[in-house]
Amino acid sequence: MMKLSDVQLSILKLLKDCRYASTRQLADLYFAESSSPRTATRRANLATKTLFEAGYITHLKRRIGGRRAGSGSYVWSITKTGLKHLRLNDPQIQVRFRNRYEPTAHHLEHTLGITQVYVELKKLDRLGKIELEAFSFEPASHRSFAKFTQNATLKPDAYAKLVIGNEEEFIFFLELDKDTESLSRVVNQCKKYIQYFNTGIEQRETGIFPQVVWVVPDRKRQVAIENRIQEELNSYWTLFEVITLEEFPDFVIGDSDE
Known part of the structure; x- marks a missing residue:
């Protein structure tokens, strides 16, 4: 089980609670002190890339703004593996099966x-x-x-x-x-x-x-x-x-x- 930074752990906790968040929202929440919005987005991309490769989070096929918006347009959600990681520190967290289907545009x-x-x-x-x-x-x-x-x-x-x-x-x-x-x-x-x-x-x-x-x-x-x-x-x-x-x-x- 990989060791997460405080920010990566905060991202996992947020996604557990809110269900979906865009890269832009994660950049605004956790990297707002960056020198520019572009830098904030790049740092958010690096954090989500690490969590994604570890299997803790996943992104929807649909993007905010379409493919031309780049990786900053991804919408993220936590996975069962991510929930299990959080449960190591909080046994009250329930690891439930999550719907694998894409949400409707309205729900998202x-x-x-x-x-x-x-x-x-x-x-x-x-x-x-x-x-x-x-x-x-x-x-x-x-x-x-x-x-x-x-x-x-x-x-x-x-x-x-x-x-x-x-x-x-x-x-x-x-x-x-x-x-x-x-x-x-x-x-x-x-x-x-x-x-x-x-x-x-x-x-x-x-x-x-x-x-x-x-x-x-x-x-x-x-x-x-x-x-x-x-x-x-x-x-x-x-x-x-x-x-x-x-x-x-x-x-x-x-x-x-x-």
């Missing part, structure tokens, strides 16, 4: 979108704008609760807890929207959050209910969801924020001024 875009939200938060952390205390991908972000006589599960795309200014704590449930679902389905998902809010579970554990943040592709979708939420959710609409990915960093930092 959605998953990489959540990874990108994590990348943006880590950038803010690195710049000293925030302190990212916790970030959970699915299924660690899920919450179980009782709904009437049945058990129910709320399934946020991610959960984040951060501190701004060394004192004020902000907690979010994150939902990534790619304008592929109907507005009715978006509202139904919001209603699940309201059901969970009304249990009081999160409030008892943390003292506050996380802000539910919908991250959307553009202003048109943002307005459509905002209007529908305000029309159908009565006073509960205040539990939700709808922003574009481009606005996300400013939204997070801006909370400190409220």
